[in-house]
Amino acid sequence: MRGGRDLSIIDQASLPSSGTAHELEGYLHGDVAVSIIVVDAPPGSGPSLHKHPYEEIFIVQEGRATFVLGDEELEVSAGQIVIGPADVPHRWVNSGTERLRQVDIHASPRFITEWLDS
Numbered sequence: 496m497r498g499g500r501d502l503s504i505i506d507q508a509s510l511p512s513s514g515t516a517h518e519l520e521g522y523l524h525g526d527v528a529v530s531i532i533v534v535d536a537p538p539g540s541g542p543s544l545h546k547h548p549y550e551e552i553f554i555v556q557e558g559r560a561t562f563v564l565g566d567e568e569l570e571v572s573a574g575q576i577v578i579g580p581a582d583v584p585h586r587w588v589n590s591g592t593e594r595l596r597q598v599d600i601h602a603s604p605r606f607i608t609e610w611l612d613s
Contacts, residue, residue: 553571
């Protein structure tokens with residue numbers, strides 16, 4: 496125990512998976528105030544346009560991606576961090592030739608997503 500709280504170790508493979516990402520919702524693991532998505536996506540893949548009522552931070556660890564945030568299009572690569580403001584429509588696609596590995600941090604204990612493409 497540290498700071499009055501039990502430490503947790505979670506096997507990433509035990510988390511719900513979409514095939515290109517593993518998802519951890521904080522509320523399912525105690526009173527954790529954030530949620531994360533660990534992305535491992537092939538070229539050409541990525542989510543459709545959506546938004547959240549909270550900020551989202553994307554930490555690009557390997558590969559390249561094209562992000563759309565509102566009216567802006569951003570080319571990013573390994574070692575860069577993208578901050579998506581609350582309520583701004585966004586999406587990304589792996590625009591490289593290798594796998595895209597990134598960690599997406601949601602400033603919420605639950606995923607709250609409004610999908611905008613039908």
